[in-house]
Amino acid sequence: MNENNSRRNFLKQGLGVATIAGLSASSASALSLQNPGRDKGEASYVGAVGKHFVMVMDLRKCIGCQACTSACKVENAVPSSQYRTFVLETEIGEFPDVRKGFLPQLCNHCDNPSCVSVCPTGATFKRKDGVVVVDNTICWGCGYCLSACPYDKRYFNTKTKTADKCNFCAQRVDKGLLPACVETCVGGARVFGDINDKKSEVFKLINSFPTAVLKPEQGNKPQTFYIGLDNKISELLNSTQSLDDMVKKHEGIHAEWSKTMIKEM
Amino acid sequence: MNTLISSITPNIPWGIDVPNYFWFTGSSAAAFIISSFAHVFGMERYKPIAGFSLLMAFVLLVAAPLNLIDDLKQPGRIFNFFFYGWENFTTSPMKWGVILLLAYPVLIFFEALYIYRPYFVKKMAVANGFARSFYGFLTLGRSGVTQADLDKDHKVGKRLGIIGIPLALCVHGYTGYILGAVHANALWHTPLMPILFLASAMVSGTGFLIIVIPIFQKLFTSMGSVNQETMVDLAKLLALFIVIDLVIRFLWLTFAMPFNGEEKYLLYAFFELNFHEVLYVEYLLCLIVPMIVGFSALRENFMVLYIAGILSVVGVWLFRWNTVIGGQSIPKTSPGFLSYAPDIVGQSSIFSVLSNWGILIALICFILVIFPWDEEMEESYSKRVNHGK
Numbered sequence: 001m002n003e004n005n006s007r008r009n010f011l012k013q014g015l016g017v018a019t020i021a022g023l024s025a026s027s028a029s030a031l032s033l034q035n036p037g038r039d040k041g042e043a044s045y046v047g048a049v050g051k052h053f054v055m056v057m058d059l060r061k062c063i064g065c066q067a068c069t070s071a072c073k074v075e076n077a078v079p080s081s082q083y084r085t086f087v088l089e090t091e092i093g094e095f096p097d098v099r100k101g102f103l104p105q106l107c108n109h110c111d112n113p114s115c116v117s118v119c120p121t122g123a124t125f126k127r128k129d130g131v132v133v134v135d136n137t138i139c140w141g142c143g144y145c146l147s148a149c150p151y152d153k154r155y156f157n158t159k160t161k162t163a164d165k166c167n168f169c170a171q172r173v174d175k176g177l178l179p180a181c182v183e184t185c186v187g188g189a190r191v192f193g194d195i196n197d198k199k200s201e202v203f204k205l206i207n208s209f210p211t212a213v214l215k216p217e218q219g220n221k222p223q224t225f226y227i228g229l230d231n232k233i234s235e236l237l238n239s240t241q242s243l244d245d246m247v248k249k250h251e252g253i254h255a256e257w258s259k260t261m262i263k264e265m
Numbered sequence: 266m267n268t269l270i271s272s273i274t275p276n277i278p279w280g281i282d283v284p285n286y287f288w289f290t291g292s293s294a295a296a297f298i299i300s301s302f303a304h305v306f307g308m309e310r311y312k313p314i315a316g317f318s319l320l321m322a323f324v325l326l327v328a329a330p331l332n333l334i335d336d337l338k339q340p341g342r343i344f345n346f347f348f349y350g351w352e353n354f355t356t357s358p359m360k361w362g363v364i365l366l367l368a369y370p371v372l373i374f375f376e377a378l379y380i381y382r383p384y385f386v387k388k389m390a391v392a393n394g395f396a397r398s399f400y401g402f403l404t405l406g407r408s409g410v411t412q413a414d415l416d417k418d419h420k421v422g423k424r425l426g427i428i429g430i431p432l433a434l435c436v437h438g439y440t441g442y443i444l445g446a447v448h449a450n451a452l453w454h455t456p457l458m459p460i461l462f463l464a465s466a467m468v469s470g471t472g473f474l475i476i477v478i479p480i481f482q483k484l485f486t487s488m489g490s491v492n493q494e495t496m497v498d499l500a501k502l503l504a505l506f507i508v509i510d511l512v513i514r515f516l517w518l519t520f521a522m523p524f525n526g527e528e529k530y531l532l533y534a535f536f537e538l539n540f541h542e543v544l545y546v547e548y549l550l551c552l553i554v555p556m557i558v559g560f561s562a563l564r565e566n567f568m569v570l571y572i573a574g575i576l577s578v579v580g581v582w583l584f585r586w587n588t589v590i591g592g593q594s595i596p597k598t599s600p601g602f603l604s605y606a607p608d609i610v611g612q613s614s615i616f617s618v619l620s621n622w623g624i625l626i627a628l629i630c631f632i633l634v635i636f637p638w639d640e641e642m643e644e645s646y647s648k649r650v651n652h653g654k
Binding site: 119121122146148149155214 | 267268269270271272273275276278279333336337338339340342343345346347348349350351352353356357358359360362363443446447448449450527593597598599
């Protein structure tokens with residue numbers, strides 16, 4: 001009887017100690033306000049303090065060659081059929097008054113990013129230099145940021161199984177290089193730099209030309225500025241049907257995800 | 266005229282698990298509210314089904330979060346949800362789930378323990394060995410059945426119920442916040458979203474009870490038959506909740522389309538695309554028909570009422586689907602609507618939703634074996650008859 005009691009007590013005490021040990025061990029990392037990398041202040045999580053990186057897209061110079069699209073895929077090992085950046089191609093007007101329109105798009109690295117504020121794990125955040133990044137070691141793939149982005153610039157990376165997006169090639173920028181898309185842009189349409197630096201090209205472009213951003217009404221304060229952005233192109237973003245899809249339908253190609261056509265608005 | 270030549274087609278992030286999750290939490294909240302009609306507001310007519318509804322609220326909420334875990338791309342990292350990202354607590358409604366999804370089921374469980382305590386004491390008296398200590402555990406160490414003890418059970422149960430009502434509203438209301446907070450989505454971004462979800466949840470929760478209660482009354486109680494009076498009470502509730510739901514949907518749709526700004530064009534296109542499904546199935550068949558049944562003498566016919574219950578449950582599920590999946594189909598930067606068809610097997614597939622329902626059924630059986638709901642239900646009915654005399 002006594003033996004039984006002492007065994008029970010031993011088990012009880014052991015259980016108590018184990019619980020306390022477990023709780024304190026987990027509380028060491030528990031309830032982090034941000035995420036481990038940011039809490040430790042690691043350089044790649046903080047970025048270049050004092051700088052504010054932006055991109056300027058000079059649409060007058062874009063020829064829709066998609067060199068940026070492919071350079072980005074190679075640099076960032078973006079899985080097939082997924083894109084961090086791409087150039088939307090459109091035809092504006094009717095023959096004979098017709099022209100091509102291009103809209104290169106990537107993450108806008110918004111100053112008020114709606115993707116960051118909804119992230120429940122702190123995996124996505126804005127660095128001090130303005131670059132919005134995803135920590136793919138923390139992201140649990142809930143997709144809230146994908147829903148929250150007004151620009152559809154996030155996707156689930158099929159390799160990492162986490163949210164992914166353009167990071168302005170932070171791995172290159174941190175070493176003083178340009179983002180891959182900028183470096184490869186044949187027309188010089190993509191310009192990247194620190195807006196806080198008054199000698200930078202982006203500062204000069206933004207202050208010498210009228211610029212516009214996509215969907216300003218969303219209140220995200222995008223940091224990708226377009227020169228020569230035409231309403232005809234930006235309105236296209238959610239209105240007409242895609243020739244690609246028409247061809248797909250005509251040819252009877254059925255992917256798991258495909259667009260349903262709507263009549264023109 | 267503009268014609269798009271090439272663009273990319275984004276995937277929509279949330280699959281079939283998410284509408285199913287919303288349906289589960291909503292029905293749980295509704296079942297809890299209906300149980301509180303008796304436990305908190307003292308409405309005697311709902312007393313016989315109050316305990317049963319409370320247990321349904323519990324199992325629905327235990328099964329619900331499994332949908333969320335299944336929809337994650339990295340379910341193994343679920344602990345990151347608890348450990349990191351507290352910086353975004355005020356701005357990420359999903360984060361509120363940490364507190365709500367833990368606190369709510371615990372609260373319901375304790376309320377149920379207090380309500381069923383006298384019955385556990387009875388069971389403990391006749392049980393031996395493990396069963397005895399198990400029931401002893403469920404009585405929370407109080408084995409007295411004097412009037413003072415029963416009064417205390419009642420008082421604590423009522424208090425937990427009072428705390429539970431706002432918690433139940435939050436546990437489903439927050440899912441409305443999850444969608445409503447997304448200003449990038451024209452269909453979701455409305456302050457009515459949490460209310461809209463709660464209103465339709467009351468419909469699905471009542472419908473769920475209309476489906477489940479007769480099965481258990483008929484097969485697993487010594488009464489051996491369905492209590493017609495209870496069914497009629499539920500039918501009336503169902504009709505009333507449908508009216509509330511329709512009113513809020515009317516407010517939503519009018520302000521989302523005719524009285525809206527730029528967003529209305531996309532929403533017109535969206536509803537045009539889904540017009541027949543929404544009008545004839547979601548509204549006419551699954552809301553108007555059950556409402557007519559609930560308000561008319563048709564509710565006296567068991568089969569008609571039972572079908573109305575099924576329709577209302579299906580209708581609310583379709584509403585969740587059309588909101589979650591439909592909302593994501595609205596283009597943000599891609600021309601044309603996106604379409605989605607769930608996979609048959611794998612994560613967030615038809616099979617995973619069916620499995621979740623399987624888990625719900627298993628949990629219902631498990632919890633109803635442990636809790637002496639049948640005894641409590643029969644006693645409530647017999648008290649009612651005695652009062653009647």
